[in-house]
Amino acid sequence: MKNKIAFMTLIISASLTAAFDTAYAIFISVELSSYYSGLTLLSAAFYAMSITAIVLNCALAVLTAVYVYLKKQ
Amino acid sequence: MNDRIGEILKSVKTDNVKAFTRLTEQKPSLLTLCFGRFPVLSLCYLYDSKKIIGCFAKQLLRVNDYIVCEEDFESYNKFKAYAKKSLRLFTADGAVVSPSEMLAVINDAATLKKIYPNVKTADKTESNITKIFELSHNRKAVFSDNKLSISKRRLTKRQFISCIAAAVLSIVFIAFSGAVGSIYGLDGNRSLNINSEAQLFAAIEKGIGNYTLNKDITLSKPWTASDFSGRLDGDGHTIFTNGQITDSFIKSLNGGVKNVDFVFENLSLSLTESRALITSTNNGEISNTNVYASGGIDDISKGAQAETDSLYFAVYTITNNGTISDCELSLNLSMSGDGDGNAYLSGVASINNGKISNCVIGEKSSLKTETVDVSGIAGENNYGATISNCVNNAYISQSSSHEGWLPNAAGIALNNGGLIESCFNNGAVSASSSATYKDDNVLSAYAGGIVAANYSAVSKCKNTGDITVSTQNFYAYAGGIAAAEENLKNASYAAVINNCCSYGKISVSSAAETFLFAGGIIGYCYGGVQLSYSASLVESTNDNAFLGGIAGAGYYIVTVSTDNFYVKQPNIKFGFAAVVYTNTVYSGTDSGVTALESSAELKNTEVYWG
Numbered sequence: 001m002k003n004k005i006a007f008m009t010l011i012i013s014a015s016l017t018a019a020f021d022t023a024y025a026i027f028i029s030v031e032l033s034s035y036y037s038g039l040t041l042l043s044a045a046f047y048a049m050s051i052t053a054i055v056l057n058c059a060l061a062v063l064t065a066v067y068v069y070l071k072k073q
Numbered sequence: 074m075n076d077r078i079g080e081i082l083k084s085v086k087t088d089n090v091k092a093f094t095r096l097t098e099q100k101p102s103l104l105t106l107c108f109g110r111f112p113v114l115s116l117c118y119l120y121d122s123k124k125i126i127g128c129f130a131k132q133l134l135r136v137n138d139y140i141v142c143e144e145d146f147e148s149y150n151k152f153k154a155y156a157k158k159s160l161r162l163f164t165a166d167g168a169v170v171s172p173s174e175m176l177a178v179i180n181d182a183a184t185l186k187k188i189y190p191n192v193k194t195a196d197k198t199e200s201n202i203t204k205i206f207e208l209s210h211n212r213k214a215v216f217s218d219n220k221l222s223i224s225k226r227r228l229t230k231r232q233f234i235s236c237i238a239a240a241v242l243s244i245v246f247i248a249f250s251g252a253v254g255s256i257y258g259l260d261g262n263r264s265l266n267i268n269s270e271a272q273l274f275a276a277i278e279k280g281i282g283n284y285t286l287n288k289d290i291t292l293s294k295p296w297t298a299s300d301f302s303g304r305l306d307g308d309g310h311t312i313f314t315n316g317q318i319t320d321s322f323i324k325s326l327n328g329g330v331k332n333v334d335f336v337f338e339n340l341s342l343s344l345t346e347s348r349a350l351i352t353s354t355n356n357g358e359i360s361n362t363n364v365y366a367s368g369g370i371d372d373i374s375k376g377a378q379a380e381t382d383s384l385y386f387a388v389y390t391i392t393n394n395g396t397i398s399d400c401e402l403s404l405n406l407s408m409s410g411d412g413d414g415n416a417y418l419s420g421v422a423s424i425n426n427g428k429i430s431n432c433v434i435g436e437k438s439s440l441k442t443e444t445v446d447v448s449g450i451a452g453e454n455n456y457g458a459t460i461s462n463c464v465n466n467a468y469i470s471q472s473s474s475h476e477g478w479l480p481n482a483a484g485i486a487l488n489n490g491g492l493i494e495s496c497f498n499n500g501a502v503s504a505s506s507s508a509t510y511k512d513d514n515v516l517s518a519y520a521g522g523i524v525a526a527n528y529s530a531v532s533k534c535k536n537t538g539d540i541t542v543s544t545q546n547f548y549a550y551a552g553g554i555a556a557a558e559e560n561l562k563n564a565s566y567a568a569v570i571n572n573c574c575s576y577g578k579i580s581v582s583s584a585a586e587t588f589l590f591a592g593g594i595i596g597y598c599y600g601g602v603q604l605s606y607s608a609s610l611v612e613s614t615n616d617n618a619f620l621g622g623i624a625g626a627g628y629y630i631v632t633v634s635t636d637n638f639y640v641k642q643p644n645i646k647f648g649f650a651a652v653v654y655t656n657t658v659y660s661g662t663d664s665g666v667t668a669l670e671s672s673a674e675l676k677n678t679e680v681y682w683g
Contacts, residue, residue, distance in 0.1 A: 038269030
């Protein structure tokens with residue numbers, strides 16, 4: 001049961017992070033195309049999303065590493 | 074299965090250490106029970122009965138001979154689920170799953186390695202443990218020297234793929250978002266490129282951040298100024314304002330602007346309040362900028378500003394509380410006032426409370442006004458403020474026909490209450506009035522190469538421009554450095570012109586018989602002048618003009634003159650052409666002044682520097 005919970009936690013975290021990353025990639029593409037076409041500057045959300053992406057993906061990396069470490073013991 | 078055996082099995086399944094203790098105290102032989110193939114300790118491991126294991130592990134490990142009782146079906150099923158392929162190792166009659174084997178079955182390698190050296194094992198146990206790890210867990214167990222080593226667990230295919238996917242996802246996006254962050258300035262230091270008018274507007278409107286112009290920008294829409302605390306680096310590019318800036322580029326600058334060129338072409342402004350082209354108030358830093366400005370400005374305030382303030386117009390800023398340095402101006406501006414209130418036109422700043430340095434107004438520039446006081450660099454240079462290493466090459470002139478207006482013109486600043494040092498004026502400066510004062514309301518016109526009125530320190534400045542004042546019947550004051558100098562009442566500082574020089578022609582004239590004062594250094598001196606020299610030609614078409622080698626007039630006792638020199642001219646008799654005391658004009662003096670025969674002699678004096 002514990003194994004399943006740990007595995008499901010990893011899968012759900014990875015799925016949510018992947019969903020966020022997809023949204024982030026789309027948002028960044030739109031922002032950058034708007035920026036390089038000279039329409040607007042980069043918005044505050046651009047920076048907020050980038051920071052969130054770094055934090056979320058770091059958390060996922062740590063979670064994955066912990067999961068693998070515990071499974072290997 | 075009798076009651077006690079049932080109870081002991083139940084206590085193991087529920088990890089009820091109290092019940093287990095009570096039962097085994099009543100009957101210690103219960104510790105030797107073996108439920109079919111499962112000794113008590115094996116069941117404890119199977120059901121993860123931590124409390125019982127904690128209290129009884131040592132006793133249970135010592136048990137070698139078991140009392141076999143009926144096997145529990147539930148336990149068997151649980152064991153079967155763990156054992157999988159290893160189940161076949163325990164199908165023979167009389168087979169017992171020892172605690173060590175049970176630990177191997179449940180894949181608890183850590184506990185197994187811990188207890189292994191302390192348990193006696195049957196012959197088959199070691200080979201069973203090896204097989205269990207291999208069959209059920211895909212791990213390798215090796216026994217050597219009473220030590221057990223077990224390879225680490227392997228992830229299942231599904232776990233492995235999931236972990237790899239999660240790791241790749243996180244690494245890719247950490248790298249991606251990190252790269253985005255470093256490229257676009259997540260740390261707040263990186264400068265964003267500006268490629269368009271919209272982005273420039275957005276940057277100024279945002280008010281913070283670092284920006285770099287990536288190309289020249291031509292404005293096409295009306296510009297709205299905002300406060301700006303960020304930093305704008307023009308990187309040598311130009312902003313063509315194209316007539317769209319009718320207020321200023323920035324309202325209040327608290328950050329920095331550098332390496333930008335501005336073009337304000339064909340201005341046609343009608344002002345009802347003070348205005349500057351780049352920023353209304355500079356509290357920050359403007360450096361390495363070039364400005365081209367041309368056009369006309371009208372003061373239409375009708376004196377609305379007069380009661381509370383004056384109307385100022387300057388190219389860079391109305392009030393400079395920060396730093397303006399390394400600027401070049403190419404100006405062709407004209408401005409007209411209505412004479413109902415004070416009006417000023419200045420090249421860099423109207424009011425300087427900060428520092429202005431290394432600013433140059435280029436040759437062929439001109440600042441022409443009508444009934445508006447005009448100066449090359451600043452209007453008011455206040456106490457504590459500094460203007461240094463600035464050069465005016467522009468033609469500066471003011472004319473007025475307003476009968477109540479005193480025209481003032483200067484190459485660097487109109488009024489100096491601070492410090493002006495190492496500044497040059499090479500442009501012609503003139504002030505003229507065609508008006509006639511009436512009754513006893515005496516009015517004057519002032520023109521100075523560096524300042525119109527000096528109340529503080531002017532040091533190491535040079536004038537090579539021609540200084541001219543002409544009036545109808547106004548008094549006239551003209552000087553190569555200052556038109557007039559005066560110690561302010563109750564001021565903690567004195568008015569002093571120190572180590573300055575003049576070479577341009579100084580002339581005063583009037584259509585009527587009136588007081589005209591002209592000097593190589595100062596028109597009218599009510600303060601100090603020292604270590605200064607003049608090779609200026611000082612002249613007038615009026616015979617009654619007071620023309621001095623150093624000053625047109627000095628005030629008795631108040632004026633302090635030391636170590637000054639001028640080159641003799643036929644029309645000049647004294648260094649100070651007149652001495653004034655209690656409204657009476659007396660004959661001139663050479664106090665503190667030496668007249669020299671030629672410019673060559675001037676070069677031999679200790680005060681000469683160029």
